[in-house]
Amino acid sequence: MxxxxxxxxxxxxxxxxxxxxxRAVLAQDAIQAILVPRxxxxxxxxMPTLITDPEQLDGADPLAPAFxxxxxxxxxxxxxxxxxxxxxxxxxxxxxxxFIELVKLNQGRTEDLVIIGVDCLGAYRNTDYTRWxxxxxxxxTRKFVTGVLGGGGGAADGVDLAPxxxxxxxPVPRGADIAVGLFGMDTDKRVLLEALTPAGEALxxxxxxxxxDPPLPRRKEIDRLVAERTAARDTMFAETHEAxxxxxxxxxxLANCVNCxxxxxxxxxxxxxxxxxxxxxxxHEPVQYLRWADQxxxxxxxxxxxxxxxxxxxxxxxxxxxxxxxxxxxxNDIPVMELFRxxxxxxxxxxxxxAGRSLEEKPPLSEFRxxxxxxxxxx
Amino acid sequence: xxxxEPAIVAFFCNWCTYTAADLAGTSRLAYPPxxxxxxxxxSGMVDPKYVIKAFLGGADGVLVSGCNPGDCHYINGNYKxxxxxKLLKEILPQFGFEPRRLRLTWIAAxxxxxxxxxxxxxVVQLKELGPSEAKLKMVI
Numbered sequence: 192m193x194x195x196x197x198x199x200x201x202x203x204x205x206x207x208x209x210x211x212x213x214r215a216v217l218a219q220d221a222i223q224a225i226l227v228p229r230x231x232x233x234x235x236x237x238m239p240t241l242i243t244d245p246e247q248l249d250g251a252d253p254l255a256p257a258f259x260x261x262x263x264x265x266x267x268x269x270x271x272x273x274x275x276x277x278x279x280x281x282x283x284x285x286x287x288x289x290f291i292e293l294v295k296l297n298q299g300r301t302e303d304l305v306i307i308g309v310d311c312l313g314a315y316r317n318t319d320y321t322r323w324x325x326x327x328x329x330x331x332t333r334k335f336v337t338g339v340l341g342g343g344g345g346a347a348d349g350v351d352l353a354p355x356x357x358x359x360x361x362p363v364p365r366g367a368d369i370a371v372g373l374f375g376m377d378t379d380k381r382v383l384l385e386a387l388t389p390a391g392e393a394l395x396x397x398x399x400x401x402x403x404d405p406p407l408p409r410r411k412e413i414d415r416l417v418a419e420r421t422a423a424r425d426t427m428f429a430e431t432h433e434a435x436x437x438x439x440x441x442x443x444x445l446a447n448c449v450n451c452x453x454x455x456x457x458x459x460x461x462x463x464x465x466x467x468x469x470x471x472x473x474x475h476e477p478v479q480y481l482r483w484a485d486q487x488x489x490x491x492x493x494x495x496x497x498x499x500x501x502x503x504x505x506x507x508x509x510x511x512x513x514x515x516x517x518x519x520x521x522x523n524d525i526p527v528m529e530l531f532r533x534x535x536x537x538x539x540x541x542x543x544x545x546a547g548r549s550l551e552e553k554p555p556l557s558e559f560r561x562x563x564x565x566x567x568x569x570x
Numbered sequence: 571x572x573x574x575e576p577a578i579v580a581f582f583c584n585w586c587t588y589t590a591a592d593l594a595g596t597s598r599l600a601y602p603p604x605x606x607x608x609x610x611x612x613s614g615m616v617d618p619k620y621v622i623k624a625f626l627g628g629a630d631g632v633l634v635s636g637c638n639p640g641d642c643h644y645i646n647g648n649y650k651x652x653x654x655x656k657l658l659k660e661i662l663p664q665f666g667f668e669p670r671r672l673r674l675t676w677i678a679a680x681x682x683x684x685x686x687x688x689x690x691x692x693v694v695q696l697k698e699l700g701p702s703e704a705k706l707k708m709v710i
Binding site for chain 1: 618619622623626628639640646649650652653654655656657658659660661662664665666667673674675676688691692695703704707708709710
């Protein structure tokens with residue numbers, strides 16, 4: 192049973208209460224810095240920032256519907272070696288799941304890290320957020336939060352949640368050390384603080400919030416949201432399958448791809464320093480292109496587009512957490528997330544694995560047993 | 571349709587299946603010439619992208635074959651191969667590839683007869699399936 196406490200919200204200022212929480216965390220002797228999404232002073236954007244000065248937490252905004260990158264990548268950078276200090280990182284649930292995958296792939300460590308999860312209200316596409324937010328960012332975030340928690344969904348001013356967030360059935364942070372609960376809470380008055388691990392318990396002890404049980408409506412509200420999102424997800428799976436269930440359809444689906452590989456750069460679990468698709472393996476000889484063209488009378492240039500996407504699926508679909516950054520990064524609006532999540536769902540089911548579920552389960556391609564999968568062997 | 575001759579790309583491990591193919595040859599066992607054999611040191615080195623490339627390049631079937639469980643020259647390469655084939659069999663059929671086009675078998679060095687039979691059987695099955703979609707359609 193997780194230890195729970197309540198954080199009082201003063202003057203209906205939810206963001207203020209969260210900033211106080213972050214300040215209290217940063218004030219702990221054990222914590223050297225806090226990584227948190229913060230507004231940038233020079234532009235109306237929100238980015239992960241590593242903060243050591245408590246005054247800088249005034250601009251922290253973990254609830255803004257901005258999700259410019261999956262923070263697992265930067266947490267991996269911060270933790271791949273011991274830094275001599277402990278960092279607290281405020282992360283969305285999908286960022287935590289991606290980070291768990293990276294840890295298992297030896298790309299990060301949990302030793303000097305405390306993860307603060309926050310119930311995720313979702314985010315807009317990158318381009319939508321900057322257009323939508325305007326200059327009063329406090330007001331923009333407040334409007335968004337009220338809309339989502341009031342049951343009105345994430346849409347505001349004709350902008351809707353990013354497709355990945357609309358089908359996200361895991362909006363509650365599971366792998367965090369401490370988690371801030373918003374769903375089913377009267378967030379004008381209080382939010383929930385749950386310690387989910389011993390490290391989280393140690394931290395929340397020091398924060399001295401009043402112990403309190405989660406209110407009854409919280410479980411119900413989470414169940415409702417998860418059921419709604421799961422249904423939307425399954426509809427998305429069915430539509431995507433229908434749109435890609437032959438090679439001809441798949442090539443049509445990917446026809447606008449220009450091989451920029453942004454989806455791979457944005458993907459939190461595509462961790463290779465050098466992707467094989469940018470190595471000399473794919474520096475084909477000019478004469479090779481002519482030979483290929485000769486086989487069918489034409490080839491699309493650049494080549495290897497479907498090859499790239501299917502190979503990337505083979506590399507990372509067992510680790511895909513469905514954060515949607517691939518779609519966010521696509522310059523040509525290809526629904527990459529829909530394709531990758533759909534395929535990943537199948538591969539993860541096939542290996543009885545779920546990306547980001549636990550640090551203990553080994554990634555499927557990193558282990559094997561002597562007797563398994565007899566159905567794939569034989570003629 | 572009857573004159574359709576399937577193209578099979580075969581990845582044979584050096585120690586077992588390739589040796590079996592050698593044995594089949596020296597024993598003058600006849601098997602169909604549809605199979606293009608690529609000798610690899612171990613079935614465990616068959617990267618999924620080799621298989622994907624073969625299919626997208628127009629192969630009607632891909633056969634990966636290595637040592638029997640417990641016999642791998644490198645102790646466990648064939649178990650890794652099995653996981654990779656399992657992975658591909660989860661991914662590729664979702665894009666309409668018939669799972670039967672991708673096969674994994676264990677054929678020991680002494681099993682020239684089994685090798686010839688395996689290739690014969692695969693050719694029969696692929697003739698039933700007909701040409702792969704990648705062969706007929708433009709792939710980007």
